[in-house]
Amino acid sequence: MVSKKFFLFRRTDPIGDNKRFSEDGRDIPILGIPAELVAFITAGRGSVNITFNNAGMYEENELFIGDSIEKTNVTISCKEGKELKLIEKIILFASKPDGKTIMRFDVLEQRAAFDDVIISNVTDVKAKIKSQPTERVTQKISVGDPASRFRNIVGGINFGSTTNKPFLDYNHELLTGADDSALTLWRNSGTGSSVYNIANHTGTVTVQDEATAAVTGLSKKCVQFAVGTFLNIPDATIEDDYTIYFVIGDPGTGAGSFGSLFGDDLGETLGFSNEGYGSVFTMRHDGLTGKAFQVNSDTDESGSIRYTFPDKSKTTEIGSRQFCYAFVIRRDKDFNVYLHNHEGEIVAFVPAFTEKSTSKVVSKIKSKPTDISKGIYEKTTTPITSKVTPGTPGRTDGNLLLQRLGTAGTNITSSFAGTLARFGVIKRDIGNSSASQIARDLYDLYKPIL
Numbered sequence: 001m002v003s004k005k006f007f008l009f010r011r012t013d014p015i016g017d018n019k020r021f022s023e024d025g026r027d028i029p030i031l032g033i034p035a036e037l038v039a040f041i042t043a044g045r046g047s048v049n050i051t052f053n054n055a056g057m058y059e060e061n062e063l064f065i066g067d068s069i070e071k072t073n074v075t076i077s078c079k080e081g082k083e084l085k086l087i088e089k090i091i092l093f094a095s096k097p098d099g100k101t102i103m104r105f106d107v108l109e110q111r112a113a114f115d116d117v118i119i120s121n122v123t124d125v126k127a128k129i130k131s132q133p134t135e136r137v138t139q140k141i142s143v144g145d146p147a148s149r150f151r152n153i154v155g156g157i158n159f160g161s162t163t164n165k166p167f168l169d170y171n172h173e174l175l176t177g178a179d180d181s182a183l184t185l186w187r188n189s190g191t192g193s194s195v196y197n198i199a200n201h202t203g204t205v206t207v208q209d210e211a212t213a214a215v216t217g218l219s220k221k222c223v224q225f226a227v228g229t230f231l232n233i234p235d236a237t238i239e240d241d242y243t244i245y246f247v248i249g250d251p252g253t254g255a256g257s258f259g260s261l262f263g264d265d266l267g268e269t270l271g272f273s274n275e276g277y278g279s280v281f282t283m284r285h286d287g288l289t290g291k292a293f294q295v296n297s298d299t300d301e302s303g304s305i306r307y308t309f310p311d312k313s314k315t316t317e318i319g320s321r322q323f324c325y326a327f328v329i330r331r332d333k334d335f336n337v338y339l340h341n342h343e344g345e346i347v348a349f350v351p352a353f354t355e356k357s358t359s360k361v362v363s364k365i366k367s368k369p370t371d372i373s374k375g376i377y378e379k380t381t382t383p384i385t386s387k388v389t390p391g392t393p394g395r396t397d398g399n400l401l402l403q404r405l406g407t408a409g410t411n412i413t414s415s416f417a418g419t420l421a422r423f424g425v426i427k428r429d430i431g432n433s434s435a436s437q438i439a440r441d442l443y444d445l446y447k448p449i450l
Contacts, residue, residue, distance in 0.1 A: 005035040010106045011125045025126025027432040035094040043083035049075045070130045077124035082116040166190040169424040172220035177207035203229030213448035217249025217323035222421035230406030238400040241429035244329040247446045249419035253314040260408040261416040264401040267409015275414035281339045281348040285398025293394040297347040307347035326442040328435045335396045342443035344436030354397035
């Protein structure tokens with residue numbers, strides 16, 4: 001009897017809920033797929049792609065002319081010059097009636113079935129299980145039929161559906177004010193309408209027309225915040241799950257850290273980072289007074305990849321360091337919180353900790369990360385012996401109350417000081433795949449160009 005054979009891919013440990021599709025190959029942590037479904041195998045320089053038949057989410061599809069849903073495919077990295085040999089080994093594995101039944105590619109354990117495979121980073125494995133149609137000519141996600149082609153596009157970004165359209169969206173297209181002068185009006189392009197237009201600010205927040213890395217770090221019109229200056233947002237309260245996205249610039253020779261970018265007047269709501277500390281993701285919500293949660297993105301404590309921000313190099317040459325930063329923050333219906341970077345990767349994950357929690361997930365370091373090895377963290381679930389109160393530190397619940405852009409609360413010395421080209425809020429968790437796509441689209445739109 002011939003044993004059935006499988007490919008097994010592990011990119012990360014699972015984070016959050018179960019995922020059954022991935023538009024860009026970054027959302028599926030673990031995937032098992034029968035080897036008999038292989039359609040064909042191709043190679044690029046230093047990589048091999050395996051495409052599978054009948055391995056998608058949907059049985060039937062109704063598509064517009066020129067659109068198709070791409071077949072499920074997985075890309076794995078390999079040593080340059082070993083592409084043909086790796087393909088040959090995969091074919092032999094799939095076609096032999098005996099031998100091993102599982103071919104495993106495991107990033108966490110840095111273990112692969114063959115020596116020719118490179119498996120040291122999450123970027124070395126990408127498993128795409130598509131759910132959205134692709135335009136065959138442009139190879140981009142379809143924007144629909146001609147009659148509704150631009151219905152879901154706001155400020156140059158395709159949000160994919162009307163349910164994913166933002167409630168608040170402040171972008172470069174509706175920013176009013178003369179170059180190097182105070183902002184006069186920033187219109188809201190979101191569904192919240194003109195009620196949420198921004199016209200008032202404390203201190204002088206200036207408009208910058210120069211689309212250069214040295215001046216703004218961005219390629220579009222933006223606003224410049226100095227320490228202690230901020231914009232006043234008409235009160236906006238978002239309950240339960242949400243998605244926040246923003247694009248900031250780090251011009252000149254670079255900053256050492258980012259401070260509070262948004263929050264409320266009291267400082268109960270605050271996010272997203274700490275002044276004076278790089279690679280720190282922090283947030284708290286309305287009605288809470290305990291210490292905000294803080295997660296480091298430059299370790300493997302919570303995120304799927306290690307990511308350092310801001311880029312600490314001081315060069316002013318485009319391409320030699322990061323000038324443009326696109327982030328997406330998601331809180332899901334269970335109050336877990338995620339931070340995506342400009343590549344769409346989850347770089348920080350905060351397990352839910354709410355008023356109703358009876359336990360808390362705690363990460364303890366077992367070995368510190370170095371330049372050549374990952375840090376090892378052990379997660380434990382610790383029972384809570386006292387009642388969770390508004391003053392309990394690290395909570396992830398509470399409403400998102402937005403009243404300020406550029407700072408939070410009265411401690412304006414720790415405010416954000418940099419450039420901002422985009423800020424928006426969606427009144428729902430749009431999920432990993434859509435968040436990843438929007439983060440990358442924002443970066444492509446706003447990054448400085450040569």
